[in-house]
Amino acid sequence: MGTEEGHVTPGEPDVFRIAVLASGSGSNLQAIIDRLHQPRFALADIDDYGEAPAAAAPAGGAGCAGLPGWTAEHPPVPRIEVVLVISDIPGARALDRAVRAGIRTATIPVSDYRDREQHDLALATKLVEVEPDLIVLAGYMRIVAPSLLKAFPWRVINLHPALLPAFPGTHSIADAVRYGVKVTGVTVHFVDPGVDSGPVIVQEAVCVRDCDTAETLAERIHEVEHRLLPEVVRLIAAGRVRPPLPGSRVVQVD
Ligand code: GRF
Numbered sequence: 021m022g023t024e025e026g027h028v029t030p031g032e033p034d035v036f037r038i039a040v041l042a043s044g045s046g047s048n049l050q051a052i053i054d055r056l057h058q059p060r061f062a063l064a065d066i067d068d069y070g071e072a073p074a075a076a077a078p079a080g081g082a083g084c085a086g087l088p089g090w091t092a093e094h095p096p097v098p099r100i101e102v103v104l105v106i107s108d109i110p111g112a113r114a115l116d117r118a119v120r121a122g123i124r125t126a127t128i129p130v131s132d133y134r135d136r137e138q139h140d141l142a143l144a145t146k147l148v149e150v151e152p153d154l155i156v157l158a159g160y161m162r163i164v165a166p167s168l169l170k171a172f173p174w175r176v177i178n179l180h181p182a183l184l185p186a187f188p189g190t191h192s193i194a195d196a197v198r199y200g201v202k203v204t205g206v207t208v209h210f211v212d213p214g215v216d217s218g219p220v221i222v223q224e225a226v227c228v229r230d231c232d233t234a235e236t237l238a239e240r241i242h243e244v245e246h247r248l249l250p251e252v253v254r255l256i257a258a259g260r261v262r263p264p265l266p267g268s269r270v271v272q273v274d
Pocket of ligand 1: 042044045046047048049144158159160179180181242245
């Protein structure tokens with residue numbers, strides 16, 4: 021029933037804990053690892069002068085200054101750590117990327133379970149164990165169970181390669197090219213029980229060229245994704261993203 025490797029220490033203060041769910045190549049997981057992930061051991065890696073190396077500096081310092089809208093009065097971002105990567109696909113490249121970064125992994129394939137409910141339960145159990153502050157769906161190709169969303173209210177986000185509500189589903193980039201739109205883009209949104217239907221946190225447009233194929237457009241979309249998703253995670257970690265008020269879909273980003 022699923023496999024896992026690695027270790028984790030829940031409950032450590034002043035750390036923003038992320039779990040990432042990924043089914044595929046994991047290039048967005050890699051962007052999170054490269055831009056945000058600060059493993060605990062790096063903080064202990066203090067030099068003779070009592071200073072941490074640049075890679076271990078708190079993310080609220082220089083690392084944050086490049087964000088659009090960032091100003092000195094915003095509170096610093098806590099240390100961000102990817103504490104678990106889960107895939108439903110054994111051998112997914114995302115798992116390999118996590119292992120190479122020293123991140124705990126779990127493989128929870130649907131075929132290991134009697135039904136969807138049991139699979140969802142296994143997934144939720146694994147997530148609860150690591151006490152994540154945020155669950156990031158980065159190319160996770162399954163619908164998340166409502167029970168999981170209830171367990172982590174406003175703490176599950178998804179990345180989508182189109183400007184929702186346009187082109188939901190799994191072929192959004194090809195759909196945009198086929199439709200002939202001139203602008204598509206990237207959406208990061210809170211997950212609700214529907215398919216790509218939760219409240220939007222941020223969106224960024226990408227122009228579609230007349231000569232684009234799904235492949236050429238995908239390249240430019242992925243470039244935006246690799247920048248935008250870590251930025252949103254950092255904004256959430258800094259407490260700058262407020263979920264919609266009851267009856268509204270508007271997410272406020274300070
Ligand atoms: C991304 O394009 C994301 O928008 C979509 O799935 C793709 C995942 O790519 N949901 P990767 O596995 O992160 O490379």
